[in-house]
Amino acid sequence: MTQSRQPVREGGRRVVAQGLGSHGVGGRAPEGAEQGPGAEQPGNAGGARNPRVSSMASASAPKCNSHTSENEPVKSTSQDGVNCDLNETVPRLPGETLITDKEVIYICPFNGPIKGRVYITNYRLYLRSLETDSTLIFDVPLGVISRIEKMGGATSRGENSYGLDITCKDMRNLRFALKQEGHSRRDMFEILTRYAFPLAHSLPLFAFLNEEKFNVDGWMVYNPVEEYRRQGLPNHQWRITFINKCYELCETYPALLVVPYRASDDDLRRVAAFRSRNRIPVLSWIHPENKMVIVRCSQPLVGMSGKRNKDDEKYLDVIRETNRQLSKLTIYDARPSVNAVANKATGGGYESDDAYHNAELFFLDIHNIHVMRESLKKVKDIVYPNVEESHWLSSLESTHWLEHIKLVLTGAIQVADKVSSGKSSVLVHCSDGWDRTAQLTSLAMLMLDSFYRSIEGFEILVQKEWISFGHKFASRIGHGDKNHADADRSPIFLQFVDCVWQMSKQFPTAFEFNERFLITILDHLYSCRFGTFLLNCESAREKQKVTERTVSLWSLINSNKEKFKNPFYTKEINRVLYPVASMRHLELWVNYYIRWNPRIKQQQPNAVEQRYMELLALRDDYIKRLEELQLANSSKVSSASTSPSSPSQMMPHVQTHF
């Protein structure tokens, strides 16, 4: 029976890995070491209650004497680099050069001050402890830095009151204390400012200096012609146009667009005049069977006087008529109706009933970039450096972050449902059509089309709906720019990735990628190591020759795909996912927003990943065998009409077993 079952019987590898996970550092060894701080606690805690208990209980997770817990996520991001040997003083990417190093006190919000040596390269800032055998404490790409402030003055008193406070875009702050003598922080401040905000100093972003080589070229992942061909385009109703080849029609749109067959290039030009920033309605996705489409654009330029444009009205009707049986075209305006009305004052607006007889317009009540930015700020306030303890759920509620997530998901569900049910084609816009519109179209496409739920499919989705259609990454993130308070900055893309994460929670077998994939994308959204998220639109990228001069993030990911795979992925063609967007089923993405706090860290991540990798390997092996068997079978009965005709067509069949 169980009781006689000894741990020894279990396979060694797994057990060891799990040990590492649950204790942060090396198996049982640290337990003895940790008795020091722990030893007094039950005694001390005698009378006092709550806070002490909780800190004790979680103190059981690695704490204090093991800083490793903190650098774990860092290690993993640096591991995908070329040099990751922890013993080497300076992990460096090809093209990365060391600028300076300096002895500092790192004021860790969780474990108190740590003496360390900070190294600054043209790509990153990292810190080695000078206390415990030069452990890496953190490793932060400079692109993550949003603001550098001096704290204290030359005359400040008190320990560690003189130094630098660095605000990061990824929900953390780094504080250093420096020696007061000899302006020691001036150098560091200047160098950091220079390399963290290179654009303000006429320096190139690191992506243009990065000389990394990968065996896969991520720039080849997205080819618009191929992607539209996959969707069955062009067809009788829709054509591919190169009218925007030189970005003359619309500066922020891609060169290649899909438009109704019956609309001429001249029509398009006239429509462009009536749409904000010339972002005319173009096709994003077409349903393979019912041929309903998702079309995206910006707001019509109605203005206070309620201008109309016959060409625009006709164009929308042409879109509707691509499905003959349709009597109405559905328009989803992502904004709250008050905002849409208010936009008339600045020349914008929405499609009125009188002008667009054959359209039905709904507002989706999603707020603008400023509201989202403030909401995320509030989230940071309650998770960093200290997590809100006593009223966690109501404080979380007061940030409204999950409510915004809910509204975005709800909107996307409505778009997906209209299209998938064959009720109507859908036109989506907000004001300029590059923030909320991108969120809605890409999430709806993720729900509708299982292709986008694979690793490469998702890369294509991001590349298409976000990057090529001009989501203003440079403005929203502020790459290399020192103006941290720029009102253009907003976490719109992060919010999209959060929505994807919520979906992957609700459908644990539907996505080929795992959580690490999403976190890696977000990390490199800021890092400026790759060219993928640089600049605001395709025309700007072309001018800067981004694809020639930088490496794509997808090169990194696709050359090491295993790490990013979800072992429970089950490929299901034609399955539409409708996530539940009720508040009951949404949760804060703790592994992302609170990942710097060692107390909240998901337990034993190493072990889980290890086990997942094992499962993946086993599964791949199994698929291979099955394939071999089926191949052997089908060659025996190759004439049988029921058997698939080629191995490539068999794959889906094989995989649906899972």
Add this chain to the structure above:
Amino acid sequence: MEFSELIRTGRAQAELLRGPEAPPLRGTLCVTSHHLLLSPGTEASPDLWLLLLRSVDSIEKRVAGDSGTITLRCKDLRVLQLDIEGVEATLDIARSIEALSSLESVITSFPFFYRPKGLRLGDAWHFHPPERYYQRVARETNAWRLSEVNEDFSLCPSYPRALIVPHSVDDQALARSAGFRQGGRFPVLSYHHARNGTALLRSSQPLTGPQKRRCAEDEELLRAVLVGARPGARGFIIDTRSAQAAKQARMTGGGTEAKAAYPGWKRLHRPLERGRPLQESFVRLVEACGDLEQSMDRWLSRLEGCRWLAHVKEALSTACLAAQGMEREGACILVHGAEGTDSTLLVTSLAQLILDPLSRTMDGFQELVEREWIQAGHPFQLRCAHSAFSHARPKHEAPTFLLFLDCVWQLGRQFPLSLEFGEGLLLALFEHAYASPFGSFLCNSEKERGLCEVRTRTHSLWSGLNQPKEQRKLRNPLYALNPLAIWPSVEPQSLRLWQGLFLRWTRPPEPSETAWEKVWQIVTDSEKTEGSA
């Protein structure tokens, strides 16, 4: 049979609505002694729909025109609606269900009539008694012995016959100690931590009373525990009441250990919610989860207002404290509150899960539940008489056991590989604790179970659950033995609402069973190919 008097009608035509997911069922409804039965017309599927009447927590009837509607809220939190033809039939059926679902007699309950195919009476009843656990302890140390001083339940009616006590303390001393503890629950071994020889004990409060009485044998017993662990060992007494509540208990004859009387032992107070406030928290949570009308903008603060997750946090942190004392301090731990049958068991059983890898296996966990809850005298019949929907005034109901299951679920979520069992087992235990065809959770103590002949006349839940066909639902496919302690994070950010239980009937589109079934397929298919390789 007496039941027939309670059954007011033979049968009626009805339609059953089982929530948004399942299709409605039409057929002939009838009430039997223990079940509500719906048999579809002959042409439809031949499957019978069956509901154990005991699992009905509350019943609501409405009549309109010549038909009626009965809403049944079940103890497993399901809500069912029956649309019945005929007003009389509706009222009769409602009255029959009301009468039959609230029968209090144990020996006429369904487990005494349940005779499933493939199971033999008496199987698995001797699966996990304390004697078995003692065999394990005896292999690890000789500091403990098995005492049968409670053979006839005269010392302590809520303890089992056999108990593990310090080797050097004789039965006579135990009897004295029992006289000094409420309900006779003297300190007994709950878990021996073989890694460093420390022990986890549980008891009830000492009866010091206003005069601060002492009991030499009780003091000697605890001294012997420390000596048995190792010379100079220290101990902590974790009192699950606040210091003030413990002091107040003296007025009613209870109290807590005086510092001077128990050298080497230090007392800590960790108040845990119990009784009515805990039940109310449960009721509020279920209400909030079922309230689909309400605007969901306020969901999070409403969830917080229910305080359920705060109770989960307190229970887990207290268990961590006990486990930490043993693992990190090398101290012995005694846990008690007042009666020692509720929050005490919550803490000792959770501490074992944290420390003991064997208790995280399928068999080990079942043994833990049997030993630390059923045999340890958690009054299941009183605590689980009603679930969250009952309109009856709560008397002794409290979801302590559910709170334990929730804490275990949190552990499983934080350590996805370390528990051999999955959510399925926890859900099954919740259901069976409140209403079951098996006898395991009947009565309040071993003594009562003996009087009712539960062991010989009903089937054990464990024999039911351990049938091969049940296993896939209950096991965790990702399990890999983890020989270390698993320390959960108890920050509010790390704790989640147990959706699989509280939102079970309003759940997301890919229920976890479906997902887990796929995972099982991956794992077993892989193993098959591994085997054939």
